[in-house]
Amino acid sequence: MSDVTAQQPAAVESGVAGREAREWRPPSYWPFVAPALIVVLAVIIFPWAYTIWMSLHEWKVGTPPAFVGLANYIRLPGDARFVESVWHTLVYTALSVVLPLLFGTLAAVVFHAKFPMRGFLRGLFILPMMATPVAIALVWTMMFHPQLGILNYLLSLVGLPPQLWVFHPATVIPSLVLVETWQWTPLVMLIVLGGLAAIPAEPYESARIDGATRWQIFRYISLPLITPFLFIAAMIRMIDAVKSFDIIFAITQGGPGTASETINLYLYSVAFVYYDVGYASAIVVVFFALIVLLAAALLRLRQTTHWNDAGGSA
Amino acid sequence: MKKTHPSRRAVLAGTAAAGLLGLAGPRAYAAEPQWKKYAGTTLEANLVKGPRGELLQKYASEFTELTGIKVESEIIPEQQQRQKAVIELTSGKPSFDVIHLSYHVQKRQFDKAGWLADLSGFLKDPNLTASDLTVDDFSAGGLKFAQNDKGEMHSLPWSVDYFILYWNKELFAKKGVELPKTLDEMVVAAEKLTDPANGIYGFTGRGLRNANMTLWSNFFLNYGGEFLDDKGNILTDGPEAVEATKLYQRLMTKSSPPGVAGFNWMESMASLTQGRAAMWIDADGWAPPIEDPNASRVVGKIGYALVPAGPKGQYSSTYGDGIGIAQASTKKEAAYLYCQWAVSKTMGARLLQSGGGVPFRNSILNDETVRKGVKTQEWLESVVASAKISKLGLPVIVPVAEFRDIVGAALTATISGADPATELKKANDQFRPILERSEKA
Numbered sequence: 081m082s083d084v085t086a087q088q089p090a091a092v093e094s095g096v097a098g099r100e101a102r103e104w105r106p107p108s109y110w111p112f113v114a115p116a117l118i119v120v121l122a123v124i125i126f127p128w129a130y131t132i133w134m135s136l137h138e139w140k141v142g143t144p145p146a147f148v149g150l151a152n153y154i155r156l157p158g159d160a161r162f163v164e165s166v167w168h169t170l171v172y173t174a175l176s177v178v179l180p181l182l183f184g185t186l187a188a189v190v191f192h193a194k195f196p197m198r199g200f201l202r203g204l205f206i207l208p209m210m211a212t213p214v215a216i217a218l219v220w221t222m223m224f225h226p227q228l229g230i231l232n233y234l235l236s237l238v239g240l241p242p243q244l245w246v247f248h249p250a251t252v253i254p255s256l257v258l259v260e261t262w263q264w265t266p267l268v269m270l271i272v273l274g275g276l277a278a279i280p281a282e283p284y285e286s287a288r289i290d291g292a293t294r295w296q297i298f299r300y301i302s303l304p305l306i307t308p309f310l311f312i313a314a315m316i317r318m319i320d321a322v323k324s325f326d327i328i329f330a331i332t333q334g335g336p337g338t339a340s341e342t343i344n345l346y347l348y349s350v351a352f353v354y355y356d357v358g359y360a361s362a363i364v365v366v367f368f369a370l371i372v373l374l375a376a377a378l379l380r381l382r383q384t385t386h387w388n389d390a391g392g393s394a
Numbered sequence: 395m396k397k398t399h400p401s402r403r404a405v406l407a408g409t410a411a412a413g414l415l416g417l418a419g420p421r422a423y424a425a426e427p428q429w430k431k432y433a434g435t436t437l438e439a440n441l442v443k444g445p446r447g448e449l450l451q452k453y454a455s456e457f458t459e460l461t462g463i464k465v466e467s468e469i470i471p472e473q474q475q476r477q478k479a480v481i482e483l484t485s486g487k488p489s490f491d492v493i494h495l496s497y498h499v500q501k502r503q504f505d506k507a508g509w510l511a512d513l514s515g516f517l518k519d520p521n522l523t524a525s526d527l528t529v530d531d532f533s534a535g536g537l538k539f540a541q542n543d544k545g546e547m548h549s550l551p552w553s554v555d556y557f558i559l560y561w562n563k564e565l566f567a568k569k570g571v572e573l574p575k576t577l578d579e580m581v582v583a584a585e586k587l588t589d590p591a592n593g594i595y596g597f598t599g600r601g602l603r604n605a606n607m608t609l610w611s612n613f614f615l616n617y618g619g620e621f622l623d624d625k626g627n628i629l630t631d632g633p634e635a636v637e638a639t640k641l642y643q644r645l646m647t648k649s650s651p652p653g654v655a656g657f658n659w660m661e662s663m664a665s666l667t668q669g670r671a672a673m674w675i676d677a678d679g680w681a682p683p684i685e686d687p688n689a690s691r692v693v694g695k696i697g698y699a700l701v702p703a704g705p706k707g708q709y710s711s712t713y714g715d716g717i718g719i720a721q722a723s724t725k726k727e728a729a730y731l732y733c734q735w736a737v738s739k740t741m742g743a744r745l746l747q748s749g750g751g752v753p754f755r756n757s758i759l760n761d762e763t764v765r766k767g768v769k770t771q772e773w774l775e776s777v778v779a780s781a782k783i784s785k786l787g788l789p790v791i792v793p794v795a796e797f798r799d800i801v802g803a804a805l806t807a808t809i810s811g812a813d814p815a816t817e818l819k820k821a822n823d824q825f826r827p828i829l830e831r832s833e834k835a
């Protein structure tokens with residue numbers, strides 16, 4: 081081996097082969113890029129291309145695929161269940177971003193203050209986040225039970241009438257969001273708590289000297305400074321909520337009727353219960369576009385706010 | 395016929411012996427096939443988790459002793475098993491030889507795809523088939539499930555589910571209500587029995603989308619409904635369907651527990667076994683939990699009856715399981731011996747006596763010795779009577795799952811107050827193109 085390397089410089093200096101080698105130098109970064117490139121091609125690009133290819137075919141498992149062009153996509157807007165599921169996804173996502181964000185920020189402000197047993201209580205507060213979603217879902221299903229569940233018992237203690245929770249189309253999504261909020265508020269709290277800890281003490285001191293109220297301090301000092309953190313939390317929550325499957329599937333399977341069927345659940349039915357692979361692929365493509373759109377909107381919003389912040393503080 | 399007579403007696407004796415002494419079944423068979431011919435083979439069986447699949451797994455060693463064939467069975471929950479089976483069969487190289495299938499969901503799909511081996515030849519071969527296993531021994535419903543358009547048997551009918559009425563005698567007596575004979579009487583009775591102040595409801599049943607189709611279809615059939623016309627068009631928005639749905643809506647909204655729109659069989663059974671519901675219409679397999687003092691507060695108080703008659707007839711909507719062999723299997727004969735053993739008298743008797751299912755074979759169901767071994771005789775009577783009025787509870791089409799989801803969602807919507815005719819029409823409009831596409835394919 082060492083011989084070969086030793087002779088190479090000589091070969092480059094003289095002869096045709098040498099000149100060619102000088103004109104076309106193999107880019108030295110390829111060996112480093114190749115492994116990652118292969119992985120990306122195999123696990124991202126290929127599945128994507130294949131999904132798009134499938135979405136252009138009428139393909140039921142058990143029958144050979146037949147090319148149908150954009151027929152699967154044309155079918156989508158006329159498919160009431162799909163349209164409904166898009167709507168459910170948006171409502172579900174909006175609620176499960178806003179509520180944890182609200183309660184999480186509130187909790188962060190509370191836990192940012194110093195009081196006895198703070199560490200212990202913080203630990204207690206983040207427990208829901210650590211539990212397995214399906215296990216949580218099963219426990220909540222029992223709690224939601226109209227006759228035997230504890231939630232209706234609690235309501236009865238304060239004189240409220242029993243509710244149907246996940247067993248009624250009108251209350252099913254809010255009830256599911258309740259579970260989601262309960263589980264993911266702690267995550268938002270942790271992120272915002274980090275944000276609050278990073279704010280220097282001086283602005284607070286001068287605000288207090290100027291006679292600002294607690295609300296004013298929060299509104300004009302804390303909030304603008306933790307906004308970037310809120311965006312990160314919102315982004316994480318949004319991605320989680322859009323793709324939420326486990327909790328919904330385990331509690332309602334999209335029911336009653338199709339009242340809590342999100343795109344993900346419908347997609348699952350089309351692909352793995354109806355075996356309509358072509359149509360399912362078309363749904364995936366549209367779903368992906370929707371996620372990209374939502375993420376882009378959020379990112380853009382974040383950039384504009386960030387810029388304003390910079391302008392304000394400068 | 396004469397020939398089978400003595401052998402039948404031998405079977406009786408054999409079964410009795412097996413029942414009394416706990417002996418294995420091999421000696422119970424009639425003119426025997428060559429059980430040992432495929433000794434040394436190893437089979438893979440893909441079974442559904444539940445009393446049926448578990449029964450086969452439990453006694454698999456008896457089969458191995460009988461034939462020298464080793465069986466490796468894989469038991470998976472129903473929904474996942476169906477997915478796995480379809481994906482593997484599509485690949486052309488399934489990992490299993492024997493497959494447990496749900497006729498009411500998979501029959502047409504499997505027929506169309508040609509995934510299962512034709513067993514007609516095996517059934518006629520005395521080297522492979524015991525003399526008491528004949529095609530006519532299976533009930534008419536079973537044959538309808540197992541045979542394809544050409545009359546070939548592509549699976550052996552194994553266990554059937556009839557829908558029956560479970561009723562709480564104590565609650566009926568308390569209110570002085572008689573067991574209803576017709577659906578109209580049932581609605582009135584259910585409303586009389588309902589007492590929300592004490593948490594008692596006259597009726598309970600499946601309201602959950604998809605699952606609810608099995609209950610509704612019994613009403614639909616008794617109102618004279620047919621799923622498909624001669625040309626294969628779906629008929630679930632006709633007057634029969636609307637009437638059946640009105641009945642369903644009235645029962646579910648006026649005399650069922652709150653939240654019934656989310657009930658599957660499990661929640662419904664809980665209402666009944668906790669003494670909170672007076673009537674429940676569902677599949678016949680729930681006697682064991684109902685009569686189990688550890689799980690039920692109504693042991694000995696439940697009556698078992700036929701689903702009440704509708705204006706156009708009295709039927710028991712019927713579903714069933716079969717056992718078949720993958721066309722791609724290279725061990726079809728050995729696999730056939732296993733399927734045959736699964737539907738044999740010994741195994742069928744065990745199935746019936748454990749309450750886990752009802753054999754499709756008349757010779758088992760009508761056997762006095764086997765019958766005596768059943769714990770709840772009233773249950774058995776309702777099942778035997780249901781067998782006589784059995785009618786398939788779902789249309790035999792490929793997109794059964796879509797059908798159940800779409801029409802089932804319409805039914806669930808009526809529980810929240812939607813208009814039956816409008817919902818059914820909407821569902822039909824949604825489902826028709828799906829059916830057309832699948833039949834064209």
